[in-house]
Amino acid sequence: MSQGFVTTVVLLVLGFPLIGSLINAAFGSAKRRGLVNIVGTVSIGAAFVVSAVALIVMLTAASSHRAVTVTLWNWYVVGGSLSVAFQATLDQLSIIMLLVVTGVGFLIHVYSVGYMEHDEGVARFFAYMNFFVFSMLFLVLAADLVFLIIGWALVAVSSYFLIGFWYERPSAVAAARKAFITQVIGDVALVIAAFLIVTNVMSPIGTHIYSLSMPTIFHNVASFQYGSSTVTWICLLLAIGAFAKSAQFPLHTWLPDAMEGPTPVSALIHAATMVTAGVYLIARFHPLFDRAPIIQGLVACVGIGTSFMAGIIALSQVDIKRVIAYSTMSQIGLMIYAVGMGAYAAGMYHLVTHAFFKALLFLGAGNVIHAMHDEQDIRVMGGLGKRLKITEKSFLIGSLALSGIPLFAGWFSKENLLGYGVLNGPGHVALLLYIIGVCINVLTGLYAFRLWAIVFKGEPQTARPAAAHEAPRIMLVPVVILAALSAIAGFFLWWPVAFGSVRVQDFTQFLSPVFTSITSGPLAHEPGVASGWIGMLVGTAMSLIGVGGALRLWLRREPDAETVASRIPRFITQLSMHKFYFDELYDAAIVRPLRAVAKWCRKLIEPEIMDGWVEGVGIGVDDLGNTLQPFQSGLIRDYIAYMVFFALLFVIIIVGVVVR
């Protein structure tokens, strides 16, 4: 692909959402709702069209020169050595992310036209949504560390706006701030990683090359010895950045609170795009990660751990959006596990399929909430299937895909993932991780169909479901499209298809040039499903067990769910109920002490020590004045006495000095 073509693609893809956001921000208002809706959705649609065209052109081009890096403008030149420039790369990895972000984004924008009908902040909403898509694309296209960090922060800021969209709700405001602070931590980790990279990149002939552009870094990646401490530190910091963004174990507490935002926001940000940025980052920096085996192991373990924990918590949640949020955290955990093991293509594959069915679940939940007039507690719902027929059916497809039932999208990507895990997971814990992965399949099946059964099946718990009405058409169309996609996406992306001259290889082969051409570490080749048959069979079986169990518990209610729950030891249910107490832990461990130190500074240090010595000087001079004042007693005899005394002293000193 030619430089000129790529530059135009990059500028168009970035330009459309930015212009849409600016127009909506400047001229949008509740009155001109029509204009706002059109501008909002069209800009994302245009971006999707441009990226589709780019995909087609890329497919026609020979697989060798599909990755093209373009320089937009010089950011900062330091005396000829370090010159930082805005560079964008369009290669297989970023085109996939482009398509996912703009495609799913477009469907969600169409959906939110209906969802935000009676919300007067619609202009602000679409402005923020467009700005979010712009920053996500900015991040994905980044080919320069500075460009990447800026995109990273822009995504954090736009998610801050969107989570805190209903700014009158204190809980939303707090959730937005919490999300932003966690992202800033990830951002700082990324910045320090960038420093480490810049100061350690050596050209083959051993001279320091100070450049922040990723192609040159990866070209000279040989300068980082395999398993050396610098590479380990760099990858650890990159991993922290990824965990912050993808809500993985240490920095995951912001994701459930982020459900305070409107449902389309949750769908776009917390299902399809933002949380996957962490997976993309690790995939993009795979040459470095391949050289840091310890970190890869760590990443895989954290991925599986988070996934398992989220699965347990999801089982006990009562808010419909929080259940899906925890399921997102669990699935992202699987992706992190995949890229942690070096199965970058498998991770990306699961990312794509997950984007479809998770967005579908969120939009379905949106329909339910819309129908129940903003009621999110599933205990109040029940038997909605009769009223919301289309939503119920697409929600079912989504749940099937999520829990990995064969022939649905989830099954292809998840089993591919776990299949790879069986054969060459990290070090000696590979089998253990695989077993936990398979247990996660059970958990996924359980909570997916628990949700479906409670919300749509059974008889209504309260009178309110009776009043529910099916969502308007504009909200149903995206849901149906997504249902179709999550049904056939696995199959469609799996089998190589040829349209005339355009040969669409299967997903992994399409991505393989990105992940093989540069890495000189252990070749991360993708096993065909064949070699992982055993893994796949075990995985599918566990999923079916999960689904069956869920249907028994919540559909036919043989052993009623509550009785089963009572038999499970109390501390597990409590743990699950209170989200493993992480919120309280972080609050006590970090937030409160920092605030205490700050208060201590203000109350004690500032007035006493800092101000103290300045005021002290003043007070000291006053005291000196007071002590000397009585000498002016006004009595002549005192004055004479002083004279005599000092005269005497004077004489003694003179004589003393002279005599000695």
Add this chain to the structure above:
Amino acid sequence: MTTGFSWLTLVLLVPILGAVAILCTPRREAWLIKTFALIAALATGFLVLGLLLNYSQAAATGSPISFKYAENVQWLPQIGASYRLGLDGLSAWFLALNAVVFLLGVVVALVRGVDRPKLFFGLLILTEAATAGVILSTDLLLFYLFWEGMLLPLYFLLSSFGNEKRQRATVKFIGYTVAWYLLMLLAIIYLHTQAGGSFSYDAIAARQTTGQSIITVPGFGWKLLTPDQFAFLAFALAFAIKVPLVPFHTWLPDLYESLPASGLTFFAGIVSKLGIYGFIRYAMTLFPKEMHDFQGLLLALALLSILYGAFMALQEVDIKRIVAYSSISHLGFISLGVFALTVIGLHGAILQVINHGIIIAALFIIMELIEVRTGTRDRSLMSGLEKAMPWMYFLFMITALAALGMPGLNGFAGEFMIMLGAFEASWVLAVIAGIGVVLAGWYMLRLHQGLMHDPLHKGTKEGMTDLRLRERWVLIPLCAAMVALGLFPNIVGQLDQGSVQQYMAASHTQPASAITQPTPLTHEVHA
């Protein structure tokens, strides 16, 4: 004698003439006073712009640091003091910031209105002349003259305009600073003797710092410092108070709390940055060995400023004091850039000086506009202003994000360079600075959200109007500058390439220092 036309003296003369014109006009014609003030500020602005534009063509003279538009007129030959002015890459940007910030001060005063225009504008323009003098002078005595002279108009300005606590704050500031500047005068005189009886910067820079015998306390035999180290400490102390670094900062919050926004724009904008200027121009180049000896201490102070400023900003209730402490934290960042003694760090510091000037001016203007509208400065009594003032929300959001160093805006550009420079000195610095960035995110968001989000606080007054057109058009150019500098920071980068190399070369004579040998990123390329 000077060869070409003495431009720099013109830069000094224009504000002085403006001030004189203002002082002559009778008090009644307030509009005439205002126009004179505006004309003076604009004229200086354009003059400086002209100087900057053909900066590269001008001839350069001078040994360690080459000065452009140099002027040298005998002033007091008996003691070797001469009226020498000069402009190099570093001071060019300080001069530009000086002109911009004072123009902003005048504009804000016009927009917000001020009760005694004659006194205010006269003193304001006079201060501009003084600060310009500090930046331009390359003769140490002249520098000290302007350095102390700056406090004169400032004293009257600070003590006659502002809220009820201004008297105490001004006395504390003036008394505090003047007391320590005398030490610097002592050091200057010492240097004068060392340089063989001349105050000129080149002569002093070229003085032989031969083996200094360590001064011992007579009778006790305690080993003190070498005279050069004493001189360096005197300079460093004077500049540390000006910057301010934390232990010497207590004058800043009281003063900033009592000053009106028009006063704050130029005070926080340029006056508090002359300390940084002093460190780079005088402390770093005249005392290279001592700078390396005390580098550890100075870096510790800079980090302390960052963290301490952030903690205090986190806890403060008065919104102006929050911004004051955030300014301390930012200045801590800038001094970290300077003390890291690396090329990147210095570039970042100069860039961040300009960014901070813009951000802090905008922040203080917004704080005053909010204070006027809600009638209080207490953060806990205000919330949910977004509904009433969407424009204020938008502009305040951009400024807050720039202040917390969000990548994409100008705060990040400077901080990235500084942290990279500090990282080169030692990785610990960058990590602690990173913690500073996280804290900055926290307190800046708390401030922005505290005021804007959450439901409307019952205490706030009803009928709050959004930003009027005039106020909006003061803040919009500032926000535009923030975004522009965030995406194109290279504008600042090109101009000071040459002089940054010279400063690094001048400060590298004895590189042995506690921190790892600071490797310049320039493969030892010397100008």
Add this chain to the structure above:
Amino acid sequence: MNWALWLLGAIAVISAISLIWSSHALYSALSLVVTICALSVIFLILNAQFLFAVQIIVYAGAVMVLFVFIIALLNPRAEERPRVDWHMVLGILASIVAAVGVWTMAGSTAVVQNGKIRGAVVGRIAHPSSFAYTEQAVNAHGNVQTIAGQLFTTYLLPFEVSSLLLLVAAAGAVYLTHHARKGL
């Protein structure tokens, strides 16, 4: 002559002490007269006949009379003995220190001797002034004549100034005590 000095010294010291210790102002005035006379005799011993005369006439005669006159005029009541407070302690302490100091100083180098001088410079400061009159020279021309000679030649200026001083003092005293009596 030694015993005469000692006797006169003792008288002077005793009367001095009575001067400061006596309860009534008049007694202290009289004791001062005694001290002055004792000193004038010592002057006589020291071959300063002119001073002996001046001391008796001016001091004992004029100044003390003036004192007694004023005491009579104001006739202050008898005040009680001075209280012992820190002033007295300081005074006594100072006198002891001074006395001991001078005693050791004077003892070591009473008169300037050529050769090595150990200790105090008291003697050395007072080196012989330009005008040196040995004992025989003074006796030859008479003490009064020689002093008069000096007074009107080398020390003419101090002489004139002191005369002016006396004039001013007299005018001042008159002005200070004069109070306009109305209706005269």
Add this chain to the structure above:
Amino acid sequence: MSTGDFQFLLFLGTLLFMIGATGVLIRRNPLVIFMSIELMLNSVNLVLVAYGRALNSLAGQVFAFMVIVVAAAEVVVGLAMVTRVFRAEHTLDVDRLDEMKD
């Protein structure tokens, strides 16, 4: 006049001087204070003459004469002031005359 005598004279002069000084310190009646001052002046005369005699120089005696003149003038003015103060304050106690305090 032997050195022993000279020592005694110096010692006597100092003693008288310090007695005068102590007198000035402890007495509260200004007249007595004046007398003590006179005593101090006389002791100075004594030392002057003693040195004059020891160094065979008449300067001591001339100077002593000058001291007497000054003492006389001083007494005249001093007593005038004391009478004036007495008439105004009707008290002669020095400790109560402390308007100069502040």
